[in-house]
Amino acid sequence: MVGGDCGTPGNSRLKMLEASFVDFGSIFTEQLHRNYDIGIAGQYVSCNSKYLFKDGLRSGNGGDDSEDLRVFHLNCQGLNSSFNFISEICELSIFQVIGLTETWLNEHNSALLDIPGYIFYHRNRQFRQHGGIGAYIRSDIEVLVRSDLVLFHKMLFEPLILQLRLNPKDVYVVLPYRRPSGSIPAFFDILEEQLDKLPTGSHPFFMLGDFNIDLNDMNSNTPIDFLQLCMSYSLFHTINICTRVTTLTAKLLDNILSNSKFSDPGVIVTDVSDHFGISASFKVCFPRQQGSRLKMSMLPVLNQGNLEKFKQEISNVDWNNKVENLDDINISFQRFYDTLISILSKTCVVNRTRSRKKMPKKPWVSPGLLRCINKKDQLYRDSIRNENDPVCTRVYKNYRYALNKLLRNAKKKYFECKFKDASGNPAKTWKIIKSVISSTDPVLPDKVTTRDGLKSNEPCNALSEHFATIGARYSRTAVASDNDPPLEIFMGTSVDVSMYLRPVTHDEVRKIIFELKSSSAGSDSINLLVLKAVFPSISHILTSFINACFKQGKFPNCLKIARITPVIKGGNKNDLGNYRPISLLPVISRVLEKYINIRIYEHLERHKLLHTNQASKLWNKLCMDIQEIGSLDQFKSDLRVELLGRYAFETD
Known part of the structure; x- marks a missing residue:
């Protein structure tokens, strides 16, 4: 069992609900064997679900070496209100797939619900409020959003279909939501049509969601018809106990259906929604994939022990044999670069282990508030066990209301103090804002629109071509103003001295490297900390x-490779013009660029080639002190203010 069961005494309503559904399960299994000649039906239908609590999930094994695909689903009835609970589920690192229905999101708030370590895929309801489906998929799994397979009916059926690129076969995950007021026969028709389009017989397949069909209803044929339809596509249900429990009703509305062998089915009791969460483990036997997302999740683990091993290996390298001559800088530097990355991957890359901390990661939750949260959970369990006692329910609701108010105030005071400490420091302020937004890897839409108005189903290739050609295309359309002064005004006095890139020294290289501040790694996974650690061994x-490079006038090709992240500037996400590229170059590339910049600046400064109006290009100087300006009107004839437009920094 992934988590511990609720362990309630004999008068527990949850235990009674578990026992009450066993009869239906056995009756239905017997009917299946009688009506269908399916030899393996018993091992799928005779599931034994149990009620679990969130704290019991901490004992689960969510390690990276597991071959089980663990799936969780919740009808959250508003992701904004249940986001803290979902974040805590993600922090446990137990589930690779977390499906959500009734997210109640729109285009304005869906971008603010990212969780580190997971990527959020979602489909919002467009025609009216509420509804919506979403899924958090662990970031080391490559995912395709299969909108081409979706059959959508706004009054009956809202699906989200994801294709997980795993070995040995891709896994298909379908998250459907059926409106409770919709026609059930019409829903069966569109569900059957949808399943016809999906590879339920050739690939591992999971369908998890809120079907709004009570499988615990013994007075209707609808549950039998629904399960028979699913069984005709080799899909078997995993949950056989009630998932929506109130003081008056107990219904089984949510389920996970799959064509794979499952284990540990459970219903997670929670008070964030009137639906309980559901979970199960499936034997899909997928080894780790060697894709780009895996490389991103296997960055060097730079602890002291690994760095010492790396430094020792680098110090033992005979660079004279590795790099025989420097006649061709591209070949010789590529050998040096390959050696560096090979040793780094051998000594510093390990399998990432996931934290099992019981203390939440939210810094405003003090130990006292954590005890209050545990107390609230205990009161909720007591209110379920004693559903006939109104005092227990009233005590729980009053305590929950008071605790939510305390948590909101604690969070508000925490960020007030953080912003107060960062007052006057824009960099620190933006760092706090980004920590609140907690954005993760961007999720590109499955279709984008190019500048020519064409539709493309390959957003990565379309963005790459767009970023590579936008500068040239925009420069062709840019028209110089007649009021622009001639370029010669800013050139200064011409000189007959050519620019000379003076060789660098060992001390200069050391000074520049140790003055660099950015520690982000480029496409080679080598960050500044690694370079500083091994600098004594590779300085010469x-x-x-x-x-x-200075002598040959060449820039090594391997240092031109950048890791580019598209960032949405605003507007429609399907429009390529609304993205700007953020490029991360290798650290050594930044070092070389720094020296070229220094040598060019030295030449311009030595021969007085910089115009006085180019003060913004000079180090340690300000264009003007805005506090000394009384009114800009007096500068209209002398001062030209140019606004940074939409395409700033996109042209050469």
Whole structure:
């Protein structure tokens, strides 16, 4: 069992609900064997679900070596209100797939619900309020959104179909939601048509959601018809106890159906919604994939032990044999680069282990508030066990109301103090804002519109072509103003001295490297900490490489490779013009660029080639002190203010 069961005494309503459904399960299993000649039906239908609590899930094994695909679903009735609970479920690192129905999201708030370690895929309801489906998929799994397979009916059926790129076969995950007021026969027709389009017989397949069909209803044929329809596509239900329990009713509305063998089916009791969460483990036997997302999740683990191993391996390398000559800077630097990355991957990359901390990661939750949260959970369990006692229910609701108010005030005071401490420091302020937004890897739409108005089903290739050509296309359309002064005004006095890139010294290289502040790794996974750690062992060869680049007038090809992240600037996500690229170059590339910049600046400064109006290009100088300006009107004839437009920094 992934988590511990509720362990309630004999008068527990949950235990009674578990026992009450066993009869229906056995009756239905017997009817299936009688009506269908399916030899393996018993091992799927005779499931034994149990009620679990969230704290019992902490004992689950969510390690990376597991071959089980663990799936969770909740009808959250508003992701904004249940976001803290979903975040805590994600922090347990037990589930690879977390499906949600009735997210109640729109285009304005769906971008603010990212969770580190997971990527959020969603489909919002467009024609009216509420509804909506979403899924958090662990970020080391490559996912395709299969909108081409979706059959959508706004009054009956809202599906989200995801294709998980796993080995040995891709896994298909379908998250449907059926409106409770919709026609059930019409729903069966569209569900059958939808399943016809999906590879239920050739790939591992999971359908998890709120079907709004009570499988515990013994007075209707609808549950039998629904399960028979699913069984005709080799899909078997995993949950056989009630998932929506109130003081008056107990219904089984949510379920996970699959064609794979399952284990540990459970219903997670929670008070964030009137539906309980459901979970199960499936034997899909997928080894770790060697895709780009896996490389991103296997960045160097830079603890002291690994760094010492890395430094020791680098110090033992004979660079004279590795790099015989520097006649061709591209070949020689590529050998140096490959050696560095090979040793780094051997000594510093380990399987990532996931935290099992019981203390929540929210810094405003003090130990006292954590005890209050546990107390609230205990009161909720007592209110379920004693559903006939109105005092227990009233005590729980009053305590929950008071606790939610305390949590909101604690969070508000925490961020008030953080912003107060960051007053006057824009960088620190933006860091706090980004921590609140907690954005993760961007999720591109499955279709994008190019500048020419064409539709593309390959957003990555379309964005790459767009970023590579936008500068040239925009420069062709840019028209110079007649009021622009001639370029010669800003050129200054011409000189007959050519620019000379003076060789760098060992001390200069060391100074520049240790003055760099950005620690982000480029496409090579080498960050600044790694470079600083091994600098004593590679300082001589790195200095020789930089001087060879100056002498040959070449920039190594391997240092031109950047990791580009598209960032939405605003507006329609399907429009390529609304994205801007954020490029992360290798750290060594930044070092070489720094020296070229220094040498060019030295030449311009030595020969007085910089115009006085180019003060913004000079180091340690300000264009003007805005506090000294009384009115801008007096500067209209002399001052030209240029606004940074939509395409700033996108042209050469």
